[in-house]
Every structure is written in C-alpha cells, then in structure tokens.
Amino acid sequence: MLGRTLREVSAALKQGQITPTELCQKCLSLIKKTKFLNAYITVSEEVALKQAEESEKRYKKGHSLGDLDGIPVAIKDNFSTSGIETTCASNMLKGYVPPYNATVVQKLLDQGALLIGKTNLDEFAMGALGSDTGGSTRNPAANCGVVGLKPSYGLVSRHGLIPLVNSMDVPGILTRCVDDAAIVLGILAGHDPKDSTSVQDPVKPFMLPNLTDLSKLCIGIPKEYLVPELSSEVQSLWFKAANLFESGGAKVIEVSLPHTSYSIVCYQVLCTSEVASNMARFDGLEYGYRCDIDVSTEAMYAATRREGFNDVVKGRILAGNFFLLKEIASSECPYGPLRPRVANRTAVYWTCIL
Template identity: 60%
Template sequence: MLRASLRQISLALKEGRVTPTELCQRCLALIRSTQVLNAYITVAEETALKQAEEAEERYRRGYVPPYNATVVQKLLDQGAVLLGKTNLDEFAMGSGSTDGVFGPVRNPWSYSRQYKEKVASRSDSEPENSNWVIAGGSSGGSAAAVSAFTCFAALGSDTGGSTRNPAAHCGVVGLKPTYGLISRHGLIPLVNSMDVPGILTRCVDDAAVVLGTLAGHDPKDSTTVQDTFQPFALPSLTDVSKLCVGIPKEYHVPGLSSEILAVWSKAADLFKNAGAKVVEVSLPHTCYSIVCYHVLCAAEVASNMARFDGLEYGHRSDVNKSTESMYAATRREGFNDVVRGRILSGNYFLLKQNYEDYFVKAQKVRRLIANDFVKVFGSGIDILLTPTTLSDAVPYVEFIKEDNRTRSTQDDILTQAANMAGLPAVNVPTALSGRGLPIGLQFIGRSFQEKQLLTVAKWFEKQVQFPMIQLEEVKKYDNGVLQHQESASYS
C-alpha cells in the first residue's frame, strides 16, 4: 500500500478500503524500521496519529488545523497527515545532508539489493560509515523518506538545487517550481530572491498533485504572483514529434562522470528516436553562475541570519559580560562553521568599499544568466534536458574529505542556474549506475509552464521505467555496535 501513488491512495481512502489511521500507522512502522537512514529529525507519532483520527472526522464534520507555514497549512487543509520533520543540512547550507546538528542522512539505496549486489559486503565489525552513501542535500531527509516509502510526499526547499540534488541521489522526483508560484511564508530564508519550496514524490503525477495543492497567491508573501492557479491533471503524452528539446553545451562540465554523460546522451537519443527535435543550444553565461551564486548567497545569508541574535530569535548564550560578548558567543555557539563562514563572507561582500565590485556585479551577471534562458526559449526550444548531478551518490567517507563550499560548488553547478533565472525544473530518476545507485536527469522549463514541464517529464518517466528500490535488511547503529533491526524487505 505504501507503494501506491497519491491518486491511488486517495481513492482507497475515499472508498474506505483503508482508513487514515491505518495508513498513518503503516508509515510510522516503516519509519521505525528505517531509523538508520536518519531521514527524520523528529517523528511526531502522537501528533500524526491524532491528525489521522481527525482526518477521519473531517469527512463528517471538517478539520481546522493550527497555524503553519502556508505550504503546510494548504496540505493540512486538504486532509494531509503530517508525519514529522525531516533532516537537512543546517539552515539548508549544504549539498549532502551531512552538516546538520542531528547527524548525516543515509541514502536508502545504501541498503538496497541493487547496491549490495554491486559492492563488496562488509562485516558488522567494520566502521559504521565505511559503505553507505550520502542522500544529497540540502533536503536529504525528505528525499530519503520518500525513497524509503515512509511517506508519500515530502516538502523540501530549493535555492541552488537542494530539492533536485537529493532527489537524483535517492531515485525520486524532485520539483523546483517557478519562483513566485508557491508561497515562501513560513520558509526560513536562505536567499530570499531564489528560495522556493520544493516537492519530492515517487512519480511525476504525484508531484503535479502536490503542486496543485500548494500553488497560488498568498497575501502573506508579496513575491507570489497574483494570477489564479488552476490545478491540472497531466495528460498522457503519446506524440513528441512537435517537441523541441534543447541540450545546453555548457552543461558538459569538468567532473561530469562518464556514466552520467552516457545516460544523458541516451536520453537525448530517446527523444530523437521518438520524433522530437533535439538541438544543441548555448547558455554562454552559465559558467559564471556558481561564482555569482556564492556572492549573492553569502550576502543574503549575512542579512537573513542577522535576525538570530539571541534576543528575539534563536539560541541565546549564557555569556552576559556585555551585549557585544553575548552577541558574539550566541552566534558562535548557534551556528556551525559553514553558516558562520557564509555570514562572514557576505558581510565582506556588503562592505561599502566592496559592494559595487561584488554584490552589484553579481546581480548584473545574474541578469545575463537569466537572459540566456530567455533567448533560448525564445528561439523555439520547449524544454531543456541536462544532468542533475555530476555523478551518482558518493560514500559518506569520501564526501566529507572535501569542505562544504567545495562540495556545494561541485554539486550545485548543474542545478543552480535555474534558480538564478527563477525557472521551473524537475529531476526524473532515469537509470541505475554501475554501483546500483540512482542517476537522475533534469528538465528545465519556461516560467510558469509547469504543466508542459511535467507532461514531458511524465512521458520520459514512462519510457525509462526506473526500477523501484528493493530495500533489504536495514540495520541500526547503537552504542558503537551494528545491531540487526526489523527487516524491511519488499518485492
């Protein structure tokens, strides 16, 4: 039942073949049996069960939830059950979900039959982190939770790829909507001008269902567009002969693995053989995108993190020698090295003597990047097809050898430009690597053309028939010893 789509499970609920409480209990049970993934920070078991009971009552007398972020509120208004909060990099600053205060998220595919058949098995006496791979980030917990069947959909955020990156590594669909289509009210800001709530599901149809619930103007967020959003059901595309697919040549970046390149090329051939027009296009300023992003990101982080001063918001230090010392201790204790580093960099870029050379120039480059997309789509291109990540998910022990900034630069390089331009983009799981790990490809569409974007993604999803994860035995790490936990095996 946990493998069903949102449409299928919604029908089952309406027809009474399963109750919200039964469904909630199954999700919670699987969450408990997959704790080793570290996907959830908090499992709100009592709250979830209470909401499930209230959801059953909703069919009879309605349900009014408490205050929440707009995206959460909209889901609750439609009878969704909130299972818990998922794990992520601290303040969403990372690309591996390895820098959070609750520890790293483990990729469910680390415990799949497909992966274990490809790598040498290790004994329980070996170090915990010797074999499992990262979930991607920053919304790694959400991607891992969906991938492991512990929930049907999850929310993330996407500032430079934080929804699409973990979606690619965990073998799920990750949608970054057009900037302004979904309310940011309640989303802790990282880069206000690029942040968007992201959607993670196991199929494209489900992403469209969630989008239909979340999209639309919100008076509490002045950046949301005021045009009325009409939810849509995705058609089953059978003819792609009128479709023009662009392949940006600048996305052949250094570090792109041969496996990703092969999957990308095969996907382009798939469209071409089906009758679509596939052409190489140029986005000449893409190569400057990641540098531009780091300047703008740090500058906005410095501004946004200023609110966490220990007086009104966030952690407050016990140091009370002076206001200045309290501030310094509070922010040293309350932020990890990654967050502190971005704050310091941002304040440097925003200094009066540096403002024009860094922040203003970065904004000008951002406009050039956005204009590149306008020109390409204006030339008759309907959709862009690119890789999502440079490679499949890497082992944790390899990932942490690089510092956060270096890793983010590498991992966001293929996703970040869409944020600069505010365009919708979606990761679609495409194939398994030689190690038995997911490889995803990214589709980028025109602004506010999510229906076209997801329709093409759905057609592609049907063609590639990405295999469902086959979870084997999941183990729990406890007191320095790997212990067997309840087996989670699926056919």
C-alpha cells in the same frame, strides 16, 4: 502500499482498502526502523495519528477533502509548524516552537494531509532537501530516483519558510512520480497575501495529459553541460532520454549557454551576501538560543552567534560580509562628499548590493 504513487494510495483510501490510521502507522513504523538514517529531527506521532483519526471519520461520512486526505507528508524543518518545534537543524533555534504554520504547510493540512514529522537538513538549509535555493530539492531527488520539482519563483508562497536566500528560496516538492508532483503543486500554487513575492494572477490546475504529441517539441541540450566530470552512468541516461524524445517525434538539438561557467560564482556571491543579511536576526535577544554570558549586550550577542551557529554557517556569513562591505571613495557616494564623525572617528561609506 508505501511503494505506490500518491494517486494510487488516494484511490485505495477512498475504496477502503486501507484506512488513514493504518497508512500512518505503516509510515511511522518505517521511520522507526530507519532511525539510523537521522532522516527526521522531529517525529510528530501523536499529531499524525490524531489527524489520521479525523481523516478516517471524513472518509466514513463520504466527505473526503481531496487527493491528499489521509496521505502522510513530511515537512523540512525550516518550514514553520504551529505547536511543533522548528529548528532549522541549528542549535540557534533549538526549542523554538512557531505560533503559526507556513502557508504551504497550512495548504497541505487543509487538504487533510497527515504531518508525520520534520525532516533533517544541513543547518539553515545550506545544502539539503525540501526547499530549493541552489538545487536542494532536485539534486537529492536525482540521487534517490524520485521526482524533485523546484517551482517557478513566486508560484508557491514562501511565508513561514525561514529564509536562507530570499531571492532564490522556493518551497520544493519531492514525490514518487511526475503526476504526484503535479497534484501537490496544484494544491500549493497560488497567490498568498502574506507573501508579496507570490504570483498575483490566478493559477490554473496542473493536469497532465494521458497522451502527449511530441512532434512540435524542440529540446535543447547545452553543450557546456557535457563536462569531463560527468559520470558515464549519468551521461548514458542523458542520451537515453534524448533518444526517447527523438523516437517519440521530438526534435533534439545542441544549444550553447556560454555563460554557464559564471553561474556558480554569481550564485556564491548572491547566496553568501543574503545569508549574512538573514542570519543577522539571530542575536539571542528576541528568540532562539541565548548564551549565559551577561557581561554586556555585545558580549552576549557575539557568544550567542559563536555557540549557536556551526562552522559552515559562520563561514558563509563571513564570506557574505566580505562581499557586502566594499569601501568606496566619498566622491562616489550618492549622498555627496559628506564625512560624518562617529565616536571621534571618520565614518566609512560602504555599498551593500544585493
């Protein structure tokens, strides 16, 4: 049952071939057997089984909430979950329990999904899966043989997603097949008044056609992506996919994206700059980890961040501040040549461009 698609499992639940509780127990059993993978930070067994019990009651009454009713889901541990610890895999947020659900989490629960746990990630999602900033859904999906989808920015609400890079963060979807991804996207997509960057227009349901006419489809393969470092296995599969499209009637051509080589550099500047800005909120004053040093506020603040963040996070904060703190001459300052004095020292003008 665990190897089937979402639509197949949903049909099995509706037909009574398996109950939500049995399905949930199978998933929990697999999690326990593969504990050595450290795939989960928190396993919410009691919560999931209680949700499964409620789902079972709905099925018996014929009041299923939809295709996700009784389906176990795992949430990356940087999405806020009410009553369940949300740590971002960081000592900085150890023990933090949000008082609310992220919008995407609430939408899944409203459809009857079973929250079996919070999955692991690199600290504050600086290279992980479940949300996608620079490939954190698509890359692991490619390595694991599943479908990884990063929706268009704004299509899915970011409310409740603890930010890494606001301008790039997108809740991602990992499923067994494309059809499953379309089902989940149809549930998650849409405007959210709690997220001003979410789409304003109504979102139509995502339905995949059974038959697709490829004759009017033109597919471009960027020549810049065929780099020497590309493994022979990936390259072979790439060409196999291209030939599959051609045999189906599609036109496959070579295209050029000449600025591809600059993309990583641009990403690093924007990413680290926004990381530095976002990580500033973790100071030990309002929530999250707080050190025991009480000599002064400044000392507590510094020690909290030193002990709370790992080296990767601190490295990105330093890089981001380097990019953000660019000194400019007073003549270039948009506010004129004023040079105020702070603590008997001439203040320096800085630009902060995001």
